[in-house]
Amino acid sequence: MKFMLVTALALTPLMAMDKESAKRLEESAAVFSEVMATPDQGIPQEMLENAHCIVIVPGLKTAAFVFGGKYGKGYLSCRNRSVAGWSAPGTVRIEGGSVGFQIGGSETDLIMLVMNDRGADKLLSSKFTLGAEGSVAAGPVGRTATAQTDVQLHAEILSWSRSQGVFAGLALEGATLRQDLDDNATLYGKKLQNREIVTSGVRPPRAAARLLGLLNKYSPREHKDVSQLTR
Numbered sequence: 001m002k003f004m005l006v007t008a009l010a011l012t013p014l015m016a017m018d019k020e021s022a023k024r025l026e027e028s029a030a031v032f033s034e035v036m037a038t039p040d041q042g043i044p045q046e047m048l049e050n051a052h053c054i055v056i057v058p059g060l061k062t063a064a065f066v067f068g069g070k071y072g073k074g075y076l077s078c079r080n081r082s083v084a085g086w087s088a089p090g091t092v093r094i095e096g097g098s099v100g101f102q103i104g105g106s107e108t109d110l111i112m113l114v115m116n117d118r119g120a121d122k123l124l125s126s127k128f129t130l131g132a133e134g135s136v137a138a139g140p141v142g143r144t145a146t147a148q149t150d151v152q153l154h155a156e157i158l159s160w161s162r163s164q165g166v167f168a169g170l171a172l173e174g175a176t177l178r179q180d181l182d183d184n185a186t187l188y189g190k191k192l193q194n195r196e197i198v199t200s201g202v203r204p205p206r207a208a209a210r211l212l213g214l215l216n217k218y219s220p221r222e223h224k225d226v227s228q229l230t231r
Helices: 002-036 045-050 062-066 117-123 150-154 181-188 194-199 206-218
Strands: 053-061 070-080 090-096 107-114 127-129 136-138 157-163 166-169 175-179
Touching: 002 053, 002 070, 002 107, 002 157, 002 181, 002 206, 053 090, 053 117, 070 107, 070 117, 070 194, 070 206, 090 181, 090 194, 107 117, 136 166, 181 194
Parallel strands: 136 157
Antiparallel strands: 053 070, 053 107, 070 090, 090 175, 107 157, 127 175, 157 166
């Protein structure tokens, strides 16, 4: 009886973490679905078609920015021929950055597209700083990308934010993006590196089905492949 009680107490935090990860995956899917449902005010289709990877971080808390705490957690996925579409998701967290990252409101959703191999390689490292180690620019908004500036054309990463229903490009500088091995362990049963998840055809968790289904629906092309980024 004592053993069963100890086991139950040990499993309770793990079950809570599993539910939290599943909820965050569903929130990420909802953010992407809502943005893509309004193409005139969303991510240009050709930008998504040419992206190597995507990062979605739902519900960043404004107060965390002020006090320099953790911004929030989310997921990345990359194109990979070995899985015929978008890869299983790896977990990420964003930390640091400046107060200027705020755009108002209590919560902000963040979406980033990684546009080339160099950017994807940095994204799949254990940690890197946006703007310092990878060029990042505010992404254009609308059905097409005709309004792109030279900075946007040459940026490795394009970023957008949504707060209080307003979706706009976001110049995200100074924030640190890192993989979250503990959350990966919750999803996959062991502390997998994001690079391994993306490049080795790891089977996605059931909770990621809606997010991956949406990614493949809105951008099914498979011409980008990061499977060679095994550094």
